Amino acid sequence: MECSDARHLIHLDVGNDLRAEEEGLLAGHMEHCGECRVYHTETSRAMNALYVLRDDPATRPESGSTDRSVWANVSQKIQQRRTSPALARRFNVQVAALSVCSLSLAVVTIVQSLSAMRGSSEPSGYMLSQPVSNLSAPQFYQTHGQGMPNGLYRQQQPQPIPVKSPPQSF
Amino acid sequence: MLRMSESDAEDLSLDAADSPENGEAPSASEVRLVHAARNGDHDAFGELVLRYERRVLKVVRRFVLDLEQATDLVQESFLRAFERIEQFDPARRFGPWLFRLAVNLTYDHLRKVRRRGRWSLFSDVGQDRPLDPSMADPRAELDLSQEVQMVLAEIPEAYRTVLILRDLEGFCTSEVAAITDRSEATIRWRLAEARKMFKESWERRERRTSRGQAGSEE
C-alpha cells in the first residue's frame, strides 16, 4: 500500500470509521512507515481540537433556551393551516389593464421615435425656411437656390448591383 | 489502489442510500407513532416532536447559532414533516428523514441570508458569541472553540456538513448518508477529505499563531 492510500485510511481511522479489513491493511503499512505514524499522531491531535466543539456551550440546545417545547407553536400552526381555507386565486383586472396600457404606450413611443429617426436622416446644416419633413432632398436644394451637392443625395439613390451571370457552358 | 474519487464512490454504491442497512431498523414505538401520525393523529405527531426536538435544535445550531432563528427553523422542520408525512416510508427510521428536512431548511435559510447580505448596503461581519454566565470562567474554552469554529468555516459546505454530523453530532456514516441523501461510500470519502482539510487548516492556523507569538516576543 502506498502512503497516499494509507493517509486516506488514517483520516477514517482517527474517527473509528475503518472496516476490519482496512484496519489490517493500515496496521501493516504503519508498522514499517514512520512518516505515516507521525501523520497519524498529527491527525489525531487536530481531531482533538475539533472535538472541543462537541461540548461547545454556545451550541448546546439549553444555552440561552427557556427549555420550552416547540410543540405548542407547531400544534397551533398545524391547526391554523387545517382551519384556514386554501387561498383562492383571483384574476386581477387592474394589473392586466395596466400591463396592456404600458405595452401600447411603449409600442406607440417606439413607432414615433422610428419615424422621427427616419426624418432626421435628411441632410441638415442649412437654415430651413420650412420643415424638412415636407420637402424631398431635391426640393430642399431648389428652395434654397442651391444645386444639390455632388455625391450627397446621389449616394442615397439605389445603385444597380452588377450581377455576375454564371459562365455558360456549352 | 485503495483511493478513489467521490464519483467512483458514488458509482460503486448508487443504491446504498436506499438500502435498509442505512441505520438500524426503527423501534416498535416509533413505527407505531409514525403510523398514527400518518393517519392524522395529532398527539402521536406531538410525541415525535417531543422525542426529537432537542436533537434537531442541537444540529441546527451547529449551522445557525442564533437561538431564535434556530428555534424557528426547528418549528418549520416539524411543520414540513407533518405536511409531508405521507411521503415518508414507514419502513425506515423517522430520525434521518426529519434531520434531512431540518438540514435542508437550514441550508435554504443560510443561502437566503447570504443573498440578502450580497444585495444590502451593509452586512454583518461576524457575531460575538455571548458568554454563558452559568460557566465558571468560560473565556479560555470559548476562545479555543471560536478558533476551531473559524477553521471549520473554511471547509466547503458539503464536507463541513459531514464533519459536523459525524464528528460533532455523532451520527454514524450510514445515518449521515441518509440525512444528506448520499451513498455511504460517498460519505466515507467526504469524511476522509473533510478531516484532511480540517487538519491542514488547523495546522496552518497554529503555525500563524506561533509565528505571531514569536514576533511579539522579539
Ligand SMILES: [Zn+2]
Ligand atoms: Zn506511509
